[in-house]
Amino acid sequence: MGRKILLGKINIPGIKTYEVYRQNGGYASVEKAFKMTPDEVTEEVKTSGLRGRGGAGFPVGMKWSFIDKKSGNPRHLVCNADESEPGTFKDRYLMEYIPHLLIEGMITSSYALGANLSYIYIRGEYMWVYKTLERAIKEAYAAGWLGKNIQGSGYDLDLHVHCGAGAYICGEETALIESLEGKRGNPRLKPPFPAVKGLWQNPTVVNNVESIASVPWIVLNTGTEYAKIGIERSTGTKLISASGHIKKPGVYEIELGVSVEEFINSDEYCGGMIDDRPLKALVPGGSSVPILPAHLIYKTAAGNDRLMTYESLSDGGFATGSMLGSGGFIVYNDTTCIVRNTWNFSRFYHHESCGQCTPCREGTGWLEKVLHRIENGHGREEDIELLLSIQSKIEGNTICPLGDAASWPVAAAIRHFREEFEYHIRFPEKIKNRDHFVHEPFEKVRHLIKKETV
């Protein structure tokens, strides 16, 4: 049984309310933090080795230390709750069931950064969670944890929840800042980085919900304790949003370092494959990370066990590895059509591209159209090379990482499942009813596209 840092109290009845949360040791980290200097709090987070839980995995303490304190401008902390990655729903769970944990984390983190005005930017589709948070913030104000001179410490903090209007791109930190300022959510050009010029040109730190929610525990139990959980540079616990063809989908808190095999098959977590069908593929970290084929899920290419850590999941680079990303763990069994899945992801990125820079605006649409053609039986042999060529031209040439996120899944799907693309192109009759692979898994038809020399 792994330790539960974030979800430990989730089953206490009424934990949503301030009274119950406080009775169960809530807001203790704020009290402890006020006895420390802000730099000491930052130092604790640095020691903990906590890495950003939004997807990129950048060390949180390091990010905090980059914030420009010399300029004398007011600083801001923004919590990125614009969780829109397909397959990821951990932040919603956290905010919905234990909103005060996030608020506690926001107070402690804002104190460490010296921010007096902080924001939670939540996606527009989470309207009911927005209301939960609003209620929780009101309670926190009433109890004196927010506002002027918090608990007599002399520290002031105002916390606002801002609701987005439904754009994936606003999860990119600079687009989020633009949107928060009331503008169109277009990513900014970097540099300057938000740590120097962010919200209203003031130094700003943008952190994921889960990262901020981990801070109270780190402050209470010290960073050294936190660093003991997990393996090497992947410290602490991580929320995983497990979905797909597994027996028990849902949000799980794991200690980093659990093996992928255990996570999928143990009863504590996903409980094995649904209907006990064979595993075909895995997207371990949300739709933008490369997909893994069955033979690379439990073992890395080098033959080691694949673990749920930042390092192990990316072992082998993009050729044979993937990424932990935001923890959107999507499991596929043998009835899945990878082409259709790739097209679906591609359609999402096409829809969500902001339209600012050329490669992403035009390229995502092109990728989607070509994949749509292949999926519908109008593919051509050269389309596979075309897809690879388009994705390589988007990757790395865009302003923000959305272009990369759109191109990686396509590249990985072709890298590992090229035969399925060929099957779609050569046998349009077999895929026209969209039930291909349901009654006839790909393994049974693989021989059809085998290269034969006569």
Place this chain on the structure above:
Amino acid sequence: MKVTIDGQSVEVEPGTTILQAARMIGGESVPPAMCYYSKLKGTGGKCRCCLVEVSKGSEADPRPMPKLMASCVTGCMDGMEVNSKNSDRVTEARKAVTEFLLINHPLDCPVCDQAGECNLQDLSFEHGKPETRFIEEKRTFEPENIGDKIQLHMNRCILCQRCVQVAEQLTDDRVHGVLNRGDHAQISTCVSAAIDNEFSGNMIDVCPVGALTDKTFRFKSRVWFNKPFNAHRECTTPGCCGKTTLWMFGNEIQRVTGRKDQYGEVEDFICNTCRFDKKEVSDWTIEGPKKFDKDSVINQNNYTRKTEKVVINTEENILQGREEDRKKISMAAIPLKNNDSK
């Protein structure tokens, strides 16, 4: 600060971007720029045409930058080394961007008023391919009327957003902007209001393609059949410099634009009175013919270079009238509608 671009060094002030430094050197190393406009703040970084490779970050931090950088928004550092024309990666990236820009572009140059002075034509001439890999239907927009002076062709737009910056910085009230997102992002006035402002005509000059053209000049002439003259007048509009280029056909002034430099950027912005209302020769003091690059189609009005024969890749013998070819080259039979049959 010293910056080296394609092996050529130049001394620049702090705060200069790589593109500006390259323009100081001039020649072939200057990256193409479709969205950057030196006279407008906040432009650049969007089209990704000007990507360059930074092979040495600076004297203090000599590591190369892993990604290609947009030269129009990347500041120079002391000792920076940049590869533009020299780098294969950059050439590849520019080809890629050109292809992306062209897949949804209507390629209607034969009927486009911008043809001949179009940045996208220049870009595709240099980096484009003769064939396309895009077989899907092109994205199109509903036509929108934005007044009697400016013609908007959204299908041709490459979303450089220069016109938005013109409205933001030159006019007192911006009524147009970018609507929607992704490849459906469009320049629009939202409520189809006419763009009516004394400096709105500069949108035409800054547009790198034929998305915004002069309605009073529409279909009047190809630009290379006009003779351009520099001229000026005493303009009373505050903020207008009164220095223009007149595009003449005989004694008729067909079009008035700002004076553009070699990068297609106007030297100074002009007002709509100068642009649209002063079409008599007596309104202007003509300074002399406008100079263009040696190779410009506008300057030459003829083609002095040796042109290669255009080869159309089609089936051999297809035009010999054989029965099996007839179907391929004839139009599918379209039944006439009843009211058309007269």
